[in-house]
Amino acid sequence: MAPAGLDEKARRNRRWVVVSLLPVAAFFIVLTAFPVVNLLGLSFFHVEWQDGAARFDFVGMENFRRLFSQETVFWAGVRNNIVFAVVAVSGQMILGFSMALAVKTAGSYGRALLTGIFLLPIVVPPIVIGTMWRLIMGREFGLANTLLGFFGLGPVDWLGDPDLALASVIFVDIWHWTPFVFLLMLAGLESLDGEVLEAARIDTVSRWQQIRHVIMPMMLPTIAITLLFRVILSFKVFDEVYLLTSGGPGTATEVVNFSIYRTFFRQDQVGYGAAMSVVTLFSISLIIILARAFVQRRASRREAAT
Amino acid sequence: MSNVSLRGLKKSYGSVEVIPSLDLDIRSGEFVVLVGPSGSGKSTLLRMIAGLESIDAGTVSVEGEDVTQRDPGDRDMAMVFQSYALYPHMTVAENMTFALRMRGMDKTTIGERLTESVRMLSLEGLEHRKPGQLSGGQRQRVAMGRAIVRQPRVFLFDEPLSNLDAKLRARTRIELRELHEKLGATSIFVTHDQIEAMTMADRIVLLEKGRIQQVGSPREIYERPRNTFVASFIGSPEINMMEGKLWFDNGTAWFEQLVLRSRGSESASLAGVAAGGYTLGIRPEGFDIAREPLEGSVPMVVGAVEYTGSDTYAFGKSPMGDLTVKIAADFQAVAETLHTGETLHVKALADGWHLFDSSGERVTGG
Numbered sequence: 001m002a003p004a005g006l007d008e009k010a011r012r013n014r015r016w017v018v019v020s021l022l023p024v025a026a027f028f029i030v031l032t033a034f035p036v037v038n039l040l041g042l043s044f045f046h047v048e049w050q051d052g053a054a055r056f057d058f059v060g061m062e063n064f065r066r067l068f069s070q071e072t073v074f075w076a077g078v079r080n081n082i083v084f085a086v087v088a089v090s091g092q093m094i095l096g097f098s099m100a101l102a103v104k105t106a107g108s109y110g111r112a113l114l115t116g117i118f119l120l121p122i123v124v125p126p127i128v129i130g131t132m133w134r135l136i137m138g139r140e141f142g143l144a145n146t147l148l149g150f151f152g153l154g155p156v157d158w159l160g161d162p163d164l165a166l167a168s169v170i171f172v173d174i175w176h177w178t179p180f181v182f183l184l185m186l187a188g189l190e191s192l193d194g195e196v197l198e199a200a201r202i203d204t205v206s207r208w209q210q211i212r213h214v215i216m217p218m219m220l221p222t223i224a225i226t227l228l229f230r231v232i233l234s235f236k237v238f239d240e241v242y243l244l245t246s247g248g249p250g251t252a253t254e255v256v257n258f259s260i261y262r263t264f265f266r267q268d269q270v271g272y273g274a275a276m277s278v279v280t281l282f283s284i285s286l287i288i289i290l291a292r293a294f295v296q297r298r299a300s301r302r303e304a305a306t
Numbered sequence: 307m308s309n310v311s312l313r314g315l316k317k318s319y320g321s322v323e324v325i326p327s328l329d330l331d332i333r334s335g336e337f338v339v340l341v342g343p344s345g346s347g348k349s350t351l352l353r354m355i356a357g358l359e360s361i362d363a364g365t366v367s368v369e370g371e372d373v374t375q376r377d378p379g380d381r382d383m384a385m386v387f388q389s390y391a392l393y394p395h396m397t398v399a400e401n402m403t404f405a406l407r408m409r410g411m412d413k414t415t416i417g418e419r420l421t422e423s424v425r426m427l428s429l430e431g432l433e434h435r436k437p438g439q440l441s442g443g444q445r446q447r448v449a450m451g452r453a454i455v456r457q458p459r460v461f462l463f464d465e466p467l468s469n470l471d472a473k474l475r476a477r478t479r480i481e482l483r484e485l486h487e488k489l490g491a492t493s494i495f496v497t498h499d500q501i502e503a504m505t506m507a508d509r510i511v512l513l514e515k516g517r518i519q520q521v522g523s524p525r526e527i528y529e530r531p532r533n534t535f536v537a538s539f540i541g542s543p544e545i546n547m548m549e550g551k552l553w554f555d556n557g558t559a560w561f562e563q564l565v566l567r568s569r570g571s572e573s574a575s576l577a578g579v580a581a582g583g584y585t586l587g588i589r590p591e592g593f594d595i596a597r598e599p600l601e602g603s604v605p606m607v608v609g610a611v612e613y614t615g616s617d618t619y620a621f622g623k624s625p626m627g628d629l630t631v632k633i634a635a636d637f638q639a640v641a642e643t644l645h646t647g648e649t650l651h652v653k654a655l656a657d658g659w660h661l662f663d664s665s666g667e668r669v670t671g672g
Contacts, residue, residue, distance in 0.1 A: 195391035198358050201378045202385050203405035203452075213408070217395040 036281070042274035049268060063275035074276055076251035077259040084170055084255060085234040091174040092230060093223070096181025101211070103182075104189045115186075122179040130243020133172045134159070137244075159245050162252040169253050172240055177233075181226055188222030189215070224295060228288065235284055256280050309334045310355065310460055310492060315364035317350055317516075324350050325516035327364070332494065337486050339495045341503040342513035343539070349464060351513070352496045356385050356462050368459055379408075384453035385462040388469065390445045392437040392452070399424075399433040402451045416455075423451045426485070443474050450482075454489070463495040467502060479505055500540050504528070512536055534666040537587045543619060545660075548586045548626045552579070552661070561586045562626055565602025567656040576661070579669055585662040590619060590632040592658030595640065596651045603653035606631065608646050620644060624652070 043064070046057045067074065103114045121129070136143045137158035148154035158168045192215070200214040216223075238257045241247060247254040247262075260280070264273030310332040317325040324347045332338050340348040353359040355366055357378035365374045373381045384405070392401050399420060406416045424430055427447045437445055446466060453461055467475045467482075483506055486493055497503055503510050504524045512519040512527065512535075519539075520532040531537035537545050550562040559566040559576045561584070566576070596603065606624040618633040618641040631652055633641040640650075661669040 193389070193391065195387045195389045196393060198378075199385070199387060199391035199393075199452075201358060202356060202383065203379065204408045205377075205379045209408050213404070214393060218393075220395075 045271045047270040074259045077254040077256045081255045088170045088173045089230045092181045095178045099182045100185035126239040165252040184226045316362045335490045337493045337508045339503040339507035346513040347516035383460040384456045384458040386466040388465040390449035419455045423454045461493040545587045587660040590630045593652040603651040
């Protein structure tokens with residue numbers, strides 16, 4: 001074909017690409033980019049409600065100055081949230097991976113049963129989860145303390161003790177989200193080459209060697225994606241904290257999302273709340289970018305080594 | 307010196323019996339090929355020997371040592387898989403040394419064995435590549451190398467050549483055979499390809515529906531098939547099978563219109579065999595061809611001629627059914643002028659025929 005015809009074809013192709021991407025791009029701008037820009041703008045204002053209307057006073061960097069110099073609750077939330085993310089996500093990854101391995105090696109009958117049981121927490125609505133665990137962990141009549149009572153232990157104030165409350169919330173989060181990790185891990189395990197796993201059975205002398213040297217390295221992409229996903233989601237935790245402890249006692253279970261919610265909606269400090277959101281948003285974005293860069297650098301270094 | 311011995315081996319999946327009960331002895335240093343159609347249980351049998359498949363009953367022993375209850379990693383066997391099953395995240399060298407490293411062998415020995423195997427398989431220069439950067443043939447050799455470095459008591463091969471193209475497969479067949487001569491290790495090789503079985507095996511074990519049909523050298527299996535299944539499975543093009551009546555006339559054996567002769571004293575091999583209904587098998591090369599009718603020959607109307615380069619086959623109809631006939635090299639003049647619709651007269655060569663009774667078993671006279 002003549003080059004002119006090729007050009008024409010390329011142009012038509014490009015036009016088609018643009019046209020077909022337009023609706024999604026528009027959606028993205030309206031629903032994601034616009035709110036972020038709006039939030040950024042809002043963080044430079046002090047907003048007062050007067051006579052049923054909002055009055056915007058431009059305050060420049062004042063909200064940020066206040067956040068970084070006077071704020072205590074938010075930063076307690078950040079600290080808690082980091083502990084929460086590290087402990088809860090590690091727990092979920094280890095448990096989810098082990099459960100997926102167990103199900104993969106179970107017979108077909110045990111497999112269906114185990115999968116059913118393991119998936120139960122993920123189908124329960126968060127509001128029910130919060131209420132249910134609040135009842136279980138209640139100080140006076142909770143199931144947990146009743147059970148402990150049989151052994152002459154307790155009662156333990158699971159949600160009211162400042163030293164225990166965060167651990168309790170983390171426990172519930174692990175219970176809630178392990179099935180999700182399990183599901184992704186199981187899908188990842190199912191997609192591994194069966195003959196490679198059999199070769200590993202012949203080449204290794206223990207199950208642990210198979211897991212450590214063959215299964216885990218081959219599962220690395222699945223593990224990385226799941227980890228990233230869970231870390232992001234754990235910084236957005238809200239419902240469990242709200243229903244179980246509302247951030248208390250004191251700031252023992254305060255988390256980032258909860259501080260923002262309270263500042264923004266409860267205390268009507270819209271500008272200040274927006275500043276908190278912006279800081280959180282950019283911090284998490286930065287973490288993701290750094291994590292991706294780290295993974296890619298490792299991958300490319302490995303390529304270079306070969 | 308190792309030998310593998312299977313005693314009363316059984317396997318079923320639910321109510322489906324894959325291997326009813328099987329006994330087999332493999333001598334040390336022997337290259338045994340398990341061959342059979344798909345679903346014959348040959349792969350299952352190999353996997354049971356490897357320990358990858360559970361065993362319902364019976365024992366597997368190596369050098370007289372019962373390994374039935376041992377884990378696959380604890381049987382001192384190495385296996386080469388159909389898809390090669392290389393570890394995608396490891397380099398060629400890491401793949402090949404993996405089993406040794408997992409057994410905590412010292413670095414110097416590992417290095418020596420690696421160098422030795424890499425040289426033997428001409429994998430030099432590829433040690434630091436990942437499997438994804440190798441061609442099919444190279445991957446196949448790495449898979450072999452992974453087995454060789456272990457210096458196991460038994461080598462297991464699960465159709466390792468079936469993913470190679472025809473040319474490479476033929477070459478690898480020879481390389482594998484040469485490697486076996488060099489290493490002298492006991493090898494069990496599974497294939498569905500009768501050519502692989504015939505060319506590589508010291509002994510062939512022919513399986514169907516989990517039962518051993520015949521065990522023997524390629525020559526024994528080809529020349530004295532024990533039943534109609536073995537006769538049909540081995541040989542390409544397939545053996546001609548004809549149903550009909552065996553009768554005797556004045557000491558000469560006839561099968562319908564065909565005369566059956568033997569090289570020894572006439573019809574000696576049929577001595578004591580009763581006349582009656584039998585199945586006669588004649589391989590395509592077991593015919594004598596003429597343009598004119600001979601005594602004890604049948605006419606065949608040629609329907610198609612196949613020229614493969616070295617051989618010419620004629621396919622046609624005779625009063626005894628469809629026949630495939632190989633035109634012998636000294637008959638090339640006929641082959642060159644042969645055309646469809648022509649009538650040839652064919653006659654069984656002395657000892658070129660196999661007689662089977664109604665249950666499919668080989669019939670031999672006393």
